[in-house]
Amino acid sequence: MSLKIKKNTPLIDQHDNNFMYGGKFGGNFIPETLKKPIDDLTKLFARLRKDKKFLRERDHYFTSYVGAPTPFIKLENLSDNLGGAQIYAKVVSEANGGAHKIYNATVHCLIAKKAGKKYVVGDTGAGYAGKMLSMAAKKFGLKCKIFMGAKDITRQRPNVEAIRKNGATIVPVTTGSQTLVDAVSECMRYWVSNCDTTHMCVGSTVGPNIFIKICAWSTAQISRELIKQVFEEFGKIPKNLKLINCVGGGSSAAGFWNEFMDTHAEFIGVEAGGPKNSKLHAAPLTNGSKIGILHGAAQYVIQDKEGQIGSTESISAGLDYPGISPLHCFLKDTKRAKYTSASDEDALKAYQLVSKLENISPSLEPSHAFAEAIRIAPKLKSSEVIIVNSCGDSLKDKDIIKQKLGYYTR
Amino acid sequence: MKSKIALTFDKCKKAKRPALITYTVAGDNTKNNSLKILNKISKHADILELGFPHNTPIADGGQIQGSSHRALKNGIKLKDVFQIVKKFKKNNPSKPIILMGYFNLIYQNGEDSFLKSCKSSGVDGIIIVDLPYPENKIFANKCKKKSINFIQLLSPTTSKERMKKIVKDSHDMIYYISMLSTTGGKLKVSPKKILKNYNIIKRVNPRKNLVIGFGITDKSISALKSADGLVVGSMLCKTITNSLKMRQNPVTNLDKVVYSLKRKII
Numbered sequence: 270m271s272l273k274i275k276k277n278t279p280l281i282d283q284h285d286n287n288f289m290y291g292g293k294f295g296g297n298f299i300p301e302t303l304k305k306p307i308d309d310l311t312k313l314f315a316r317l318r319k320d321k322k323f324l325r326e327r328d329h330y331f332t333s334y335v336g337a338p339t340p341f342i343k344l345e346n347l348s349d350n351l352g353g354a355q356i357y358a359k360v361v362s363e364a365n366g367g368a369h370k371i372y373n374a375t376v377h378c379l380i381a382k383k384a385g386k387k388y389v390v391g392d393t394g395a396g397y398a399g400k401m402l403s404m405a406a407k408k409f410g411l412k413c414k415i416f417m418g419a420k421d422i423t424r425q426r427p428n429v430e431a432i433r434k435n436g437a438t439i440v441p442v443t444t445g446s447q448t449l450v451d452a453v454s455e456c457m458r459y460w461v462s463n464c465d466t467t468h469m470c471v472g473s474t475v476g477p478n479i480f481i482k483i484c485a486w487s488t489a490q491i492s493r494e495l496i497k498q499v500f501e502e503f504g505k506i507p508k509n510l511k512l513i514n515c516v517g518g519g520s521s522a523a524g525f526w527n528e529f530m531d532t533h534a535e536f537i538g539v540e541a542g543g544p545k546n547s548k549l550h551a552a553p554l555t556n557g558s559k560i561g562i563l564h565g566a567a568q569y570v571i572q573d574k575e576g577q578i579g580s581t582e583s584i585s586a587g588l589d590y591p592g593i594s595p596l597h598c599f600l601k602d603t604k605r606a607k608y609t610s611a612s613d614e615d616a617l618k619a620y621q622l623v624s625k626l627e628n629i630s631p632s633l634e635p636s637h638a639f640a641e642a643i644r645i646a647p648k649l650k651s652s653e654v655i656i657v658n659s660c661g662d663s664l665k666d667k668d669i670i671k672q673k674l675g676y677y678t679r
Numbered sequence: 680m681k682s683k684i685a686l687t688f689d690k691c692k693k694a695k696r697p698a699l700i701t702y703t704v705a706g707d708n709t710k711n712n713s714l715k716i717l718n719k720i721s722k723h724a725d726i727l728e729l730g731f732p733h734n735t736p737i738a739d740g741g742q743i744q745g746s747s748h749r750a751l752k753n754g755i756k757l758k759d760v761f762q763i764v765k766k767f768k769k770n771n772p773s774k775p776i777i778l779m780g781y782f783n784l785i786y787q788n789g790e791d792s793f794l795k796s797c798k799s800s801g802v803d804g805i806i807i808v809d810l811p812y813p814e815n816k817i818f819a820n821k822c823k824k825k826s827i828n829f830i831q832l833l834s835p836t837t838s839k840e841r842m843k844k845i846v847k848d849s850h851d852m853i854y855y856i857s858m859l860s861t862t863g864g865k866l867k868v869s870p871k872k873i874l875k876n877y878n879i880i881k882r883v884n885p886r887k888n889l890v891i892g893f894g895i896t897d898k899s900i901s902a903l904k905s906a907d908g909l910v911v912g913s914m915l916c917k918t919i920t921n922s923l924k925m926r927q928n929p930v931t932n933l934d935k936v937v938y939s940l941k942r943k944i945i
Contacts, residue, residue: 297811297814299809300809300834301834302738302836305837450735454737461861561787562783563783567786575756575784576786576787576788577751
């Protein structure tokens, strides 16, 4: 039986009674202790998303605090330089804080307030999810704790400083690979012990079903803005339109594609292929990883035969995760989206070219998406349109870029 | 025919004491030692829980994480876990052994193949940390068909309504998680409060064997001895960690600890 996407139904709602997409992705593989907090949150969110007052509140903060809409610009120099398709960028990095993580963080803090919680905890890899959660927590008067892998604390210093400046506590995670996967585990473990007083924000479209839903519902703001901007620019959705987005957990891609789900727009997700000379990667979809359970959800995940979660490697901390959102597993199996990967080297080169030619400076995560755009644009006709989600700003990567390229200018 | 787990609870009830249930990780600190540990502590313990380690545990505290890490570093595989059980059972056929772990290992192994190995090695029960009710119904039924106990968990957050359903669907043993915590957390609730919740569950069906676990050490165990059973895990993992640190034999040290735990509840 081949899987199909339902039309006129939000992607996040296309699960069965067990919260599984396509009968095999997602679900709630959680300890008994978390059953009730997750049920409570599921009910609260189901009510809030239908509550006009709450939606007005969300829209208010998205406009006045996040700074919606973020720009939609043509990358003329890049398009001319490559020849072929017309390349555009949705510059989501212009949102308050410098990345798409602000949408999820803002919504989670609004929900935490409604739930009467005073504390909020979250995981972070690149540091943007942590930075934004600490920002939003400060804005809405919540106490905030961020779990971050010790390796990521070292390599994403600017965001670490931002988190501290916002008054949040950073908990360094020193277990396992000391990256995002361990940060998410540790954050969940903390929540198991503190779920009576504390709201948990999972930083991407991963984890138990409700966190996937809240996150994708929040980042959908990106495509709500974009579809309007596309109509303003072209008068219609161009006949050949490719929406290219990097995927780690998959939150920005889910939001970037959401409103285009029932249209003919093509979706391309770009995973982190890791260093060219390494066997390690963070690309479970591209490399045919098997379905397994990670952080409470069934998904394609890098693992060994036994089911131990595998090691990953990527220059980009935000994509350095062995799993991938169940939503993207579903989009892959229904063939609604295509997935590929870009190597560390290709991402760096893409960063270099884009920041040289254009007035934007994508972080290493969207640089993976730009790498794919740069690869395919010359092969396409000038009537074809590529839009890349430039979902994060490079400032957090200045140390890595300086080390790899010898310079960093912003 | 009554299961070995049920018979063990009957025996303990006759002796007017709770069943002492231990938790150690298969392969900690070596495959051989973990078998030796089981052989030794089974003199004092009534039921043995044996963890099959996972490297991304979402509900374990530091001590059990450490044990799992050691075991995995030693290259422990599921087939070794079954070997350990089989060898143990050869000398101790009536002592119940319960495997405990995360669902992904079973999922990758295949549910049916996993249960087949359980059966042939002599596993009496299974606890899966991240397969809650009602998602566990199908697997629990498969266990029942093989006469293997599927052990349901209850926690302080479990609602009364849900509790009734879980108790009704449970087999010979139910596990009550004492507090909101990962394994091995500091006992942050008084034994009195824990027993109050315990009694609420007991009233749903007094005939069900209900055990308490999480955070129980030699300090708190005697205050909880009115329960049907008590699980000690992290304290044992910690004993192994400390023994290795001090270059002592973890097997003999664990034997002493389990013996003293037993003394506190008889």
